[in-house]
Amino acid sequence: MFRIGQSSDIHQLVSGRALILGGVKIMHDKGCLGHSDADALLHAVAESILGALALGDLGSHFSDQDPAYAGIDSMIILRKVAEMMNEAGYEIQNLDALIMIEKPKMAPHIHAMRTNIANCLCCDISQVSVKATRGEGLGFVGREEGVLAQCVTLLRKK
16 A cells, blocks of 8 residues: 655745754755654655654644744654654655755765665665755745745655
8 A cells, every 4th residue: 555645844044043954954044844853754754754654744733932942953754754754664765855045056965865764764865865956036935034844745555
């Protein structure tokens, strides 16, 4: 049996925060604003898995109102979601993620992001696709006001 989940996550870009995407700290003058480390990519990946399992959204498991999750590393969140997936008897078939951010360039960081995601999900890196695109000056992405990450995940019964 296969199950598909999809998700999007948006975070505002602000000065004074680290830019962390896919578990990789990226040098930039702005970072994502959020309760956790605000890793939009890992949030989209985790929530797409929850969606495939029909377990609700990320906020229902890791509330931004809970001080226990203040500043939490999103790799911890993704590992917890991977545990839920394993407990439900599923594993990753593949996932395809997209980061929409104007600057900085993501290409130098994509392999490390894929590696981090594969390690958290106990799957092969060949099952993890991460791509990036710019806003070309259009919308909140193009104006460098925020980042949008999307992910589609296919799970298979073990």
